[in-house]
Amino acid sequence: MIIKKTLFKALLVPAIAGASMLSMADTQFVSIGTGGVTGVYYPAGGSICRMLNKDRKEHGIRCSVESTGGSGYNVNSIRSGELEFGVAQSDVQTAALEGTGQFEGNPFPELRSVFSLHPEPIHLMARADSGIKTFDDLAGKRVNIGNPGSGNRSMMELLMAEKGWTTEDFSIAAELKASEQAQGICDDKFDVTIYVSGLPNGVAQEATTTCDVKLIPMTDPASLAVIQKNSAFSQAVIPAGMYTGNDQDVLTFGPKATIVTSANVSDEAVYQLTKSVFENLDSFKRLHPAFARLEPLEMVHTSLVAPLHPGAVRYYRENGYIK
Secondary structure, three states, rough: OOOOOOOOOHHHHOOOOOOOOHHHHHHEEEEEEOOOOOOHHHHHHHHHHHHHHHHHHHEEEEEHHHHHHHHHHHHHHHHHOOOEEEEEEEEHHHHHHOOHHHHOOOOOEEEEEEEEEEOOEEEEEHHHHHOOOOHHHHHHEEEOOOOOHHHHHHHHHHHHHHHOHHHHOOOOOEEHHHHHHHHHHOOOOOOOOEEOOOOHHHHHHHHHEEEEOOOOOOOOOOHHHHHOOOOOOOOEOOOOOOOOOOOOHHHHEEEEEEEEOOOOOOOOHHHHHHHHHHHHHHHHOOOOOHHHOOOOOHHHOOOOOOOOHHHHHHHHHOOOOOO
16 A cells, blocks of 8 residues: 655745645655665565665655565565565465465465566575585584574475474574574574575675584485475575685575565556666665676576566557567
8 A cells, every 4th residue: 555645845945936846745665675784685575665766756656665574574565555666585485375374374466576676596695604505404403493483484494394393392592583693603693594585695794704603515315306396596606705604605596586575565666666776776786796697687587486566567568579
């Protein structure tokens, strides 16, 4: 839902006759839910809002970015109308539409796609003194499974289900959010943590430079089975040397980050947000290394499980991305 703010209407100075500036009373406010401030979602959302706000005098839409608990939180907040847009992993889209995983029995058929962003490889980070070499070694260890409502938690639960594990299989099952993970692992609060994010990301950089942390390959049978069963996932490589102390390529997998909204959000708001990103894509790609390889056709046609919002469809048809 887009909220038209009128609270300060009486305080507005009347516009000069003939001026094109829209008053506060005519402004539509939208918010984008992202993730922790140390991740990739937050700068992505901030950049999208800046691009949308640049032309707000013409379209009358003002955008704000919110740091949130991540993918699941964003989808639920869009459902409730607290957010108009959010960043969500492609697998979280699937779970929300089907009413599975963290959305068990509570599907969200009104969820709509806008476009996809960057791949998000799993960073399974373990203390070097933990003895963990593969995902199978997590049994009996102190594991941070991620905060409820996050994409990290959703991914860990999927892997745990494939293994037949519950939290009882770990000596500790912590629920720290992304911004707390690096300090937590270096303070020896847990042995291993999962973080699903673009390359590179601040959490893995902080952890690997602060203490001796190794990235664990996701090539075990459970990981391979999850990839095979879920079309939202694809294999990925964390390049050698990207993170301190990790000098060999790490084979892993993950979803893609996507921008989602609701069927209840206006076509015009979605159209203008889509237009602002695609017409400023070169600037957006320079914002973060994770965005450097974004290509318009891939953003329109890959990892979008939920139906495209009509506002996005309008822009894509006008510009030849879809027929």
